[in-house]
Amino acid sequence: MFIVNSPVVELSEIQKAIFLQKIKSPEIADQILPGQFLNIKVTEGYAPLLRRPFSICDVEDENIFLMFNIYGEGTRILSCKQKGQLLNILGPLGKGFNYNTDFDLAVFIAGGLGAAPFPYLTRKLKDKKDIISFVGGRTQSDVIKYNFLNYLVATEDGTEGFKGNVIDLFEQEIKKYLNRRIKIFACGPNGMLKALSDSLKRLNNLTNNITCEISTESAMACGFGICQGCPIQDANNSEHYYLICKDGPVFNVNDVVL
Amino acid sequence: MFIVNSPVVELSEIQKAIFLQKIKSPEIADQILPGQFLNIKVTEGYAPLLRRPFSICDVEDENIFLMFNIYGEGTRILSCKQKGQLLNILGPLGKGFNYNTDFDLAVFIAGGLGAAPFPYLTRKLKDKKDIISFVGGRTQSDVIKYNFLNYLVATEDGTEGFKGNVIDLFEQEIKKYLNRRIKIFACGPNGMLKALSDSLKRLNNLTNNITCEISTESAMACGFGICQGCPIQDANNSEHYYLICKDGPVFNVNDVVL
Amino acid sequence: MKTVDLSVSIGKLKLRNPILLASGTVGYGNEISDFIDLSILGGIITKSISLKPRKGNKPQRIVETSSGMLNAIGLANVGLEEFIKEKIPFLSNYDVPIICNIAASSIEEYVECIKTLDSVDVIKAFEINVSCPNVKDGGLQFGNNLMMVGKITEQVRSVTEKTVIIKLSPNVSYISEFAKVCKENGADAVSAINTVVGTAFNINTRKPKLSNIFGGLSGPAIKPIALAKVLEIKRSVEIPIIGVGGIMNWQDVVEFMIVGSSAIQIGTLNFIDPTAAVSIIKGLNDYCLKNNIESISQLTGAYILE
């Protein structure tokens, strides 16, 4: 956990309104793991005041990648950075995915910009494990397939692939693999994560071979545990909140209340 | 008085740390007069919150020019504008120099960035009147001679020209011209303007051929008379303040208390 | 296409839309009329006037701060007589309700001003400034004193039939207590908030940046404070509220109405974008259409706390 000023190398639009920012940051690249995030100061001054958190999207040699859309002022400013301009980056932050555990089949589930952490995770797992990916969105243009392997698409409006939400697609498809030791890695809107945990309750009647980790989100002030601004309910202790920035953002689906 | 979005054409550094910004603004160019100013929004958002006032430095066809140094956040942002970026400009503002009155000799006195309004005034007068200019600064690097005609330089530390303040130089030189009808146009730090008005009191014992207009400054919120933020004492009515943005920024030296 | 009813009422006062320009941020309308057609506005609140002209404070009167500004104008104004002779005629040219803001250093002065102004037709309402942080006499020594605010309201009420609005100070522990006193003494509405007391110093000269030492903080910096004050009043007193403080766009207007405002005022924004009301009114209209709101007054206090 440290602060570095790293230069923007380039910004590419991987699909309409979805940007991939390449940043040269050997220090971060060297240490960060899939599912962790960075808290980025998008201006020299203090407007906006707070840093903006972004998942590590991918790492290639000395370079790191962020994936984002233009959501508000901070991401707009970020998207305007010229080659060579420095970003003040705080990280690596949080606990990432535990992908070195015992399983045969990695299942990735991404909703919309929840796709962001998977290129890096794919890079880490593609030679070690089988991977199937489920990628969802409201409509075709929301679906981000960037660097997914072996993926199926679901859109709410049926403009591409399965018509319905990505969790319904997942639940129907996963049944083919219940004989294997499955580990699910999911990132997306809270609604999707909720649906996933419900789906898992149903599936657990059929198998106990599935473990699942989810990447969560919240407003954050600090990103490293000093402001207490990012609570999420501990599923096993009603009197305790986890901090998403420090205890997460990745949790075992059974450890938190969504 | 109106608001326009006008594109930056180019920024040039006319001397160390002094910038000249060329902006394509036919509407402003068509109406603005020497000594008037513009109130410029330097960002899309509201950081900094207020507009920044700048004298009209020069006008050429459809283009207007601003002269500034990087003083704080606003001028820093202004200096970073790329070709084609739009500036939101409110103006023309205030009352400029009355240069069409009866006089033979125009005397320009500028201290530091007080040089800003003179290129335009020089353009308007050079074919009609004789001009002598007195340009001063703390040290050589402060002296801005840009587009001055027939000028003499004074520096406090003597690094260039007359050693001392520009008003002492003026008072010594002007004596050669007391037979003519002189109109002084001055812009610079308050200290310089004070010294000038004292000097004029002395000279008025020798002649009544001198009239003098000074361009004043103050913090401003609106720039067009609705906030009451920019008062300057009326010399002829102790119960009244003029508003620099509306009644000025140019005043007859006898009308205000510096 | 459906149309939206943007009109709102404050006491007897009917406004074509909830957008008012705040006192002290539009002078008497002359200058800003070069930028915007005054008759599209819900109303204009004129710069605080006092019985006699006030010169105002020495320079420096304003200081920019992070997302805000401090002002210590000191109620510089032309005084009652010139206001009626010189300013009212200009404003009469527009079909827009004039709300006359009054500042005074004694109850008698308030009363005298209103007696004189009550007969002026184009003045549709009075906003009583009991909360100017920038004057020695009157101002906060009234605005922070419950009993005083009650007395002033009662006396003012007794001399006019027109809509009476009391402009409250945020520099108190519980603004709702003041709103309550205003209601009890017959005010038709309250405006919340006036500026928040602040200061700034020059670290080289060690002197205050404002000749008055203290000034009033306005602008987006105070928006969360203003919203909290409006909500506090809304939840405990039944009186129309005119929300003001840091409004920069139509979204802010909606937010102020949701927490309880019947109308709102644009202040500092006028200095930066004197045409702002145009895009704000359009934004409000579109928001209502999108959300099937027939009358914008439905938004007032429409918060959901579950």
Added chain:
Amino acid sequence: MKTVDLSVSIGKLKLRNPILLASGTVGYGNEISDFIDLSILGGIITKSISLKPRKGNKPQRIVETSSGMLNAIGLANVGLEEFIKEKIPFLSNYDVPIICNIAASSIEEYVECIKTLDSVDVIKAFEINVSCPNVKDGGLQFGNNLMMVGKITEQVRSVTEKTVIIKLSPNVSYISEFAKVCKENGADAVSAINTVVGTAFNINTRKPKLSNIFGGLSGPAIKPIALAKVLEIKRSVEIPIIGVGGIMNWQDVVEFMIVGSSAIQIGTLNFIDPTAAVSIIKGLNDYCLKNNIESISQLTGAYILE
């Protein structure tokens, strides 16, 4: 080259420099120690602790605003016992004075906490939080009540010899009255200011952005307000003041000292730049050298009003 004495005193408390980290913005020091060597600091003020652990408010707890942020953490903390068992040992590793901030919902609770903590050596002082805007019990219902603040101060004073600092609420008409009561009841110093009450609403859901509805505003937006409160206290009460509110750089620190602060606290800035104290301390040193100030304490209240 001349050297500058950056040390300052607050009651019996001697600090190597005036830079404290504000309660609730550094937790218990663990995380921020990854970024900055705690022993360069004047001191650390720990997150408000209460007798029993507090879970804190539901999400959402923070909202960004223009040049500020609202927080409604709700005093989430590990409670007295774990604080002593788990947190103190870590802090003991550093040569830095610990100021323990205490929140409570009754006078008895304050007293009990301090009795327990008084024996802990590394705790050099207590900061009594009577001004948290984000809890139902305690908090502002204390901080806005003169008599209560007096009682609490008196009781706390009676059970400890260590330096007692009362952290004041800005959400009052006259903060100096509270500072006066603190002094009269034996407090060694006051901290000014805690956060300013504010709120923000989502215009689509019409719900408050904070689960607690109201939150506390911090950051540069409130700096002018905090400076005004410090100056108000300085001019009317003889008690050391610890200035806090919107400090973002060394210039802000100088400004806070000029208006009357003996020391200052860095709050929200820690979230954005946890290393800020380093450049601030250097900036203060350079400023003093440039202005021939031998001891930084000379700056306290060094304003010139002429």
